[in-house]
Amino acid sequence: MTDEVESSPSPDAAATPAARAEAAIDALRDRHLRRLGHVVPVTRIGVITWPPPGRFGSKERITSSWHYWWQAHLLDILVDAARLGDVRAAGEARALTRGIRLRNFGRWTNQYYDDMAWLALALERASRHIARGGRPRAQRKLTEVLYDAWTPELGGGIPWRTSDHFFNVPANGPAGIFLARRGRIERGVATADWIAENLVLPSGLIADGFWANPDGSRREENNVYTYCQGVTLGLWLEAYRLTGELRHLHRLEELLDVVARHEARPDGVLSGHGGGDGGLFTGILARYLALIATDLPVGAPGEERIRETAARLVVTSAEAAWSQRAEIDGLPLFGPDWSSPAVVPDAQSAGPEFIAGAVRSSQTPERDLSVQLSGAMLMAAAASVTLRLPEHTGSVAPE
Secondary structure, X not given: OOOOEEOOOOOOOOOOHHHHHHHHHHHHHHHOEEOHHHOOXXXXXXXXXXXXXXXXXXXXXXXXXXXXXXXXXXXXXXXXXXXXXXXXXXXXXXXXXXXXXXXXXXXXXXXXXXXXXXXXXXXXXXXXXXXXXXXXXXXXXXXXXXXXXXXHHHOOOOEXXXXXXXXXHHHHHHHHHHHHHOOOHHHHHHHHHHHHHHOEOOOOOEOOEEEEOOOOOEEEEOOOOHHHHHHHHHHHHHHHHHHOOHHHHHHHHHHHHHHHHHOEOOOOOEOXXXXXXXXXXXXXXXXXXXXXXXXXXXXXXXXXXXXXXXXXXXXXXXXXXXXXXXXXXXXXXOOOOOOOXXXXXXXXXXOOEEEOOEEEOOOOHHHEHHHHHHHHHHHHHHHHHHHOOOOOOOOOOOO
8 A cells, every 4th residue: 555645734633742642652553563573473673664674574674673772762652652541552562571572682681781771761660650561570680780880980870881981871861760760769869969970061961971091081972962961850850859859959950941042942842863863862851851840849949930941842842843744644754853844764765774882864864763752752741741641659848
């Protein structure tokens, strides 16, 4: 069947944020969610490109890359779907965790601490929102691995991967949130303080990370990415939510204001980072902005302004991304830049490449699962904000 493409979809289609989130998740389900190897029963895995490479059943399609941390965010969005009332999402999430483990040769771990931290976060959320969804043994294993990766001899923090001494926010941020949620609050707080002490740039934004050299010196990597801002906001929120200590709130408020000034366009729409791994970055920021809007403890100093700032960035970005979407067979396709019209990809364009530990974009970024995950995360974030749907049920009283 020929895909029906509507380049200028009706602006009132799926008008409510919840309906838009449902449509975005249905698009992921229709285009990307498949049985492992297309044949293994009771499994799912995220196909990393659409259209996929090769023919059905071809070696090219069966042996294509899978990108562990993309699968973690696919699990996260299925948890979002379950929270929004999608009756299929719970079973799909359980099947996806089986697919991830089988595709990873029966293990939950790999050599990248950031990969493991993102999956750990998704599993922890699944354990709270989906019956039999959280894989307790996997969480125990990942708790142990991430907790033991802390390196006090190098000033704290955990490295990006097991084989080097690059310490970055994409490993430490999600690990800190996960460990705090698992009851290792002191390590979560230590990680929150470590980022504040080591990775805040003069602009107030959060740097990517640094290399720790054997002589005690450092080589800084001061690139600024939206997901580093997002997961740091999430960690500082978690530290404040669980302790009530105001330094975490003050840091959160300052970073939120800097993000609003520097990581959004003049129209208030969050900036994108293209495809490949970068396709996920701004969706992650949207997730944690929404968490601030829904889960900042009641009575926190400046609560109303902080919630409103975070919510506005999410809702404004979601409106833009929805208005700029393409539609194929009635389902949305999002672009990497939410302020620009989405481009419909084809199977002949070059796909993503894994180079030096990172995934580079497809020739047409819209082809990448990461870009579509980001759009779906944004729609789910906007739904949670407008429905006032909190992630957690309790927080400590602020000091």
